[in-house]
Amino acid sequence: MIRLNVPLVPDENILNNLFERNIYTVNDFLQKKTSNLQSVCNLQCKEVTKLKDCMTVKCSSPFVNGYQFYLKRPVSIFIQTGIIKLDNILGGGLFAGNIYELCGPSACGKTQLCYSILLNLIITTKKDIVYIDTKNKFSVNRIKQMLKNKCKTNNEINAILSKIHVYSILDIYKLITCLHGLKEKLEPIIFIDSLPALYLSFIGFDKNDGLCYINHICSVLKYLCNKNATIMVTNLAVKTSDSTNYFKPAIGKYWFHIPNTRLMITTIINQQQMCINITKSAYAPLNEKCILNIDNFGVS
């Protein structure tokens, strides 16, 4: 909703006249007939039409030419996760401008996988990483253990740790504020661990406001992707209502369609291993699987 203000409207008097008639936003103004607006604004019909056109152009989304859009795509096409088998099934690595979802049942290793990818990204690309922690579970000790096992010196460990920006966010409203704040960063890499923790408090009530906030969050995420951010979101997998062992992602049908690529994780019982399966992707072939090991060094 873009509220009418002086640069859009020629002067204060016209603005006050419009407010008196309950015309507060650009949408209200554009929906009124030009003939009615003539008397309100004290302008000629031609001037009102010109004003409408001017407002339309200023307040709409930008119309981008296809070739310009193609040129704006990030130069380094993909960012390697460092886990070779994962990079292979992803067709090279993580592509900027996409939302990736890691979906799996509780305690299957999603956070461990996030830590491993995070560290590999910092070591190879030296970029800053934003880590949004919704369960207050971020463990610096585990990160230090993984880095020590990779034979990093203390100085190197400190340098790497200073590149991880952890945001501890415990409710959905703070997440929205945080994501809006990230809009100014240049091509950020964002990890959100885990999204359902913020949404679960909304379900079960008649009036499910949570989906409205999830929708808003997804709009901001898509905006960030448009600016070539890379986003990785962790989600829970819940059993479907029939008794089979089939898991589906939590949060619901709306969220189901949002990520560009979904990686479903299943644990292999009695072994510290996880099996990753691509179940939704715009570019990678579906149902490609790989098996990764979890150990002290992280995930490989």
Next chain:
Amino acid sequence: MEFKSQAESGLQLLERLVARPIIKNLTPLLPDELTSETIEIIGDASTGKTLFLTECVAKCITPQNSYGLDTGVVYIDLDGQFNITKLVKIIKRLIKNADDKLVKFCLNKLTLINCFDSPTLYVTFQRLKLFLTEQSQVGLVILDSVSANYWQDSASGGEKYMDTYVEKMISSLKICLEDFKVPIMFTRQSYFQSKQSESLLDCVNRKIEFQRLDSDYYATVTRKNLKLCYKFNINEQGISDFNLQL
């Protein structure tokens, strides 16, 4: 004797005189002329909807000597699923030995709009009207995912019934484009229906439903009372041929 005089607005005159390209034979699913039609594409996730739209865009923007339609396309992307690299891949498949200059020539005919909330979207529809007046070579408007902002809109006092929400959005787009004879294609997710019915919505002329069973993909085209089902496959290069199932 009764004489009936029909006045037309300046815009309608312009539209009548200007030679806007007509979309014909866009894909085997839509072989005839698509003037002023609204086509709904409905399906679950990962059934090939956005890929199908990308193939349509590629067919439109490639030049006629490569069996394309040489028309401009406006793609309103509300979902963020459109992948320009995939489009370029499909163009290179359609045009043998395409060099960068030719790809640039094709991409210049595509206009992309990314919208993140509904009020801006409605203002963008108004701007689309101005845009189509200036650009007479645009022949197709695509809206990816009507349901993208539904939850925000319904929570802030908008329409709650999903079918009515879709009708409202498509009707307002059609009103903005009513003087132009441009076909509109839009996508909708399968869950986004108030009632599961086989009939088309009022504002829709044709419906294509995408389904996937393991690695087989099916597209069912419904037009009034006629239903045709096609089977296709998706590979690295895009969508392979459509085979009519009887």
